[in-house]
Each structure stands twice: as C-alpha cells, then as structure tokens.
Amino acid sequence: xxxxxxxxxxxxxxxxxxxxxxCDPISEHNRLYWYRQTLGQGPEFLTYFQNEAQxxxxxxxxxxxxxxxxxxxxxxxxxxxxxxxxxxxxxxxxSPNPARIVNTIYFGEGSWLTVV
Amino acid sequence: xxxxxxxxxxxxxPEGAIVSLNCTYSNSAFxxxxxxxxxxxxxxxxxxxxxxxxxxxxxxxxxQVDKSSKYISLFIRDSQPxxxxxxxxxxxxxxxxxxxxxxxxxVIP
Numbered sequence: 001x002x003x004x005x006x007x008x009x010x011x012x013x014x015x016x017x018x019x020x021x022x023c024d025p026i027s028e029h030n031r032l033y034w035y036r037q038t039l040g041q042g043p044e045f046l047t048y049f050q051n052e053a054q055x056x057x058x059x060x061x062x063x064x065x066x067x068x069x070x071x072x073x074x075x076x077x078x079x080x081x082x083x084x085x086x087x088x089x090x091x092x093x094x095s096p097n098p099a100r101i102v103n104t105i106y107f108g109e110g111s112w113l114t115v116v
Numbered sequence: 117x118x119x120x121x122x123x124x125x126x127x128x129x130p131e132g133a134i135v136s137l138n139c140t141y142s143n144s145a146f147x148x149x150x151x152x153x154x155x156x157x158x159x160x161x162x163x164x165x166x167x168x169x170x171x172x173x174x175x176x177x178x179x180q181v182d183k184s185s186k187y188i189s190l191f192i193r194d195s196q197p198x199x200x201x202x203x204x205x206x207x208x209x210x211x212x213x214x215x216x217x218x219x220x221x222x223v224i225p
Contacts, residue, residue: 042204042215091159102148102208107159
C-alpha cells in the first residue's frame, strides 16, 4: 500500500493520559497536513509541514498538542492530558507539490481517538 | 458564521435519481472549490475540483461554481447505491482547505 499510512487507527484512552499518532506520508511528499474531524463535521485544519519545518498552526492546536516531523518524512501528533473534547478522528494528508496541492493531496484513513 | 456552510442532510434517494448537493461560502479569497467523497471511518477522497465559475463535468458528476453568489453545487446523475457516502465540499486559499460539514447521501436500490 503506497498511500498515506496512519497509526494507530483506533485509540481509547482515559482522560488525562497522553496519546501519540503517527503519519507516514506517501514517499517523497514534502508537504504534510494534520486535520481533526469530529462526528458530523468536516475536517478542520490543525497544522502543516513543508519537509521538517512546521509552517502554520491553527488556533485549534492548543498547547496540549504538539506535532513534529523531525526528518521530513513521518510525522507525529501528540496530545497531552487528553480531554473528552479531544475525541475525534485525526487525519493526515500529504502532497508532493505545494503549487498544485488542490489535486495532489491525499488523505490517510485517519486515527480515531476516544477519550473516556 | 462558518466560512463554508453545507446542509448535513441526511439525503435519501432512489437509484437512478439526480442528486444535488450544495454549499455556500463567505470568503471571497477562496480560489479552488472541491468536492470530496468520504465513506464511513475513511479519509476523504477527491472527486472533482474547479477554479473558476461555471460547470465541470466528469462522467456522472457535474460541479458548478457561481462566484458571484458564493454558491457551489455537485450534481450526480443516475445515482447508484455505491454513491452512498458523505460528500464534503471544500475550498482552498493559500495553504489551507476549508471543509463543509458534509452531506450524508444514501442511494436506495
């Protein structure tokens, strides 16, 4: 499978615990995005990377959230001290060409987080 | 007010019907207009995108953009049960995508 890979696909955690999600983009895709999608809503932008540089962060990305892409390949999204409101699907997407993102961006299948 | 508004439905139609899905938006800076299809617990996949006002056709799908009214539509002709999914409109400006809430569509055989 050469698509965007996300792990774990499902995570149930207790409130207050930390969780980390991993995204492996399509090979050689230098642009990587994180989105959050809650039930009945569309995806909401969290942050994006150009190679290893984090270029933009949404206001949704509170100080409990941190994203990294240390070598410009895979990325991790960590949520500290999880709250029930963090329950959502976390989507990763990647694109090879910032100039043509609109039709070259591919989404992963998402990582579902349930905070109990 | 959200930047992209979309009726969440749900919408239920018989097989073979013409489906019309719509979104409105408020940000004049949006440059690209997209429609994504999302199956349950899966990531969105791009169906169509347009840049300018007017129509764009791809098989049974037609995307329509009216920038003056800030209104976009997706028409599905001869709908099939396999079209049952959530359809998300999305708009892009700069490096960000802005999605609608999605419309849940069920095509009944």
